[in-house]
Amino acid sequence: MKQFFVFREKLRSNQVVAVALYTFSNLWVMLFSHTGRKIRAATTGVALCLRFRNEARYLEEWLEYHRAAGTDHFFLYNNFSNDNYLDVLKPWISRNLVTLIDWPKVPASPDAEEDCIRRAAGRFSWVGFIDADEFIVIGDGRSIGEFLASFEGKPAVALHWRMFGSSWHKERPAESVTIAYHLRAEKTNRHVKCFVRPEEVTACRNSHCFFYRKLGRAVTEHKHPVYGSVRVPASSGLAWINHYYCKSQEDYLLKTKQSSTLDRVGMRYPSRQMGKIAEDMARNNEVSDTCAVEYFRKRTEKQMRSA
Numbered sequence: 001m002k003q004f005f006v007f008r009e010k011l012r013s014n015q016v017v018a019v020a021l022y023t024f025s026n027l028w029v030m031l032f033s034h035t036g037r038k039i040r041a042a043t044t045g046v047a048l049c050l051r052f053r054n055e056a057r058y059l060e061e062w063l064e065y066h067r068a069a070g071t072d073h074f075f076l077y078n079n080f081s082n083d084n085y086l087d088v089l090k091p092w093i094s095r096n097l098v099t100l101i102d103w104p105k106v107p108a109s110p111d112a113e114e115d116c117i118r119r120a121a122g123r124f125s126w127v128g129f130i131d132a133d134e135f136i137v138i139g140d141g142r143s144i145g146e147f148l149a150s151f152e153g154k155p156a157v158a159l160h161w162r163m164f165g166s167s168w169h170k171e172r173p174a175e176s177v178t179i180a181y182h183l184r185a186e187k188t189n190r191h192v193k194c195f196v197r198p199e200e201v202t203a204c205r206n207s208h209c210f211f212y213r214k215l216g217r218a219v220t221e222h223k224h225p226v227y228g229s230v231r232v233p234a235s236s237g238l239a240w241i242n243h244y245y246c247k248s249q250e251d252y253l254l255k256t257k258q259s260s261t262l263d264r265v266g267m268r269y270p271s272r273q274m275g276k277i278a279e280d281m282a283r284n285n286e287v288s289d290t291c292a293v294e295y296f297r298k299r300t301e302k303q304m305r306s307a
């Protein structure tokens with residue numbers, strides 16, 4: 001498995017190869033697979049799409065955080081959860097902030113993303129695709145929508161990861177995720193997640209990579225083109241995603257016992273393994289970073305002033 005990922009990462013890091021593969025795939029979708037989506041673009045609104053499985057203990061923080069960040073609506077895809085997720089989500093559903101979709105499909109992706117594109121098209125200007133362990137940060141404190149407004153004419157905006165480690169927690173801490181886990185890797189990770197204009201999307205390869213009308217491409221925070229799921233060099237100066245991948249050893253062990261239904265690669269090559277616990281717990285604990293806490297504070301203070 002390790003050799004497979006090493007080879008794949010070498011291919012994806014080669015810009016010439018990445019451009020060629022992505023452009024060919026985009027062209028193929030446009031000519032032979034795209035069914036057409038003639039929908040008038042929405043003028044306002046930001047939505048987030050989340051596929052989740054047994055994330056009830058983390059959903060409230062994730063929703064409150066991204067609501068403060070300016071998200072107007074959430075499309076949540078339940079993939080075989082058996083915890084108390086519905087108790088957490090009921091207040092959000094009653095306020096018409098969450099659309100809950102039962103999604104008992106294996107794999108969940110990319111069909112869930114494409115279903116969300118159809119639901120969001122014509123309703124929201126942008127829809128982002130992230131996971132329950134990912135938190136968006138806009139560096140200057142603006143809302144997500146205000147930041148995306150500067151990308152007029154672009155079909156998608158790709159944000160890089162800042163990878164956060166365990167902060168050396170063995171047991172799950174009582175504090176919220178963004179407070180408890182403050183240690184991360186010094187360098188920004190080259191993987192991206194996207195906000196897309198739903199009417200511009202022709203197909204989804206996975207939650208990192210979409211294809212667009214007229215051979216369009218996502219762009220980074222600095223408007224550099226992105227070809228696929230990664231972009232080198234990585235940058236996280238204006239906007240980025242905090243990825244709390246590891247969390248505590250207790251959380252890690254639970255994940256290893258839960259077989260993935262995410263996508264075909266995740267099902268074949270699980271990233272969390274019993275034999276990697278010590279290695280993964282020690283990774284990405286190089287520098288302290290409380291940017292998500294500060295961003296959430298700024299956003300909530302602004303909401304209180306405008307209320």
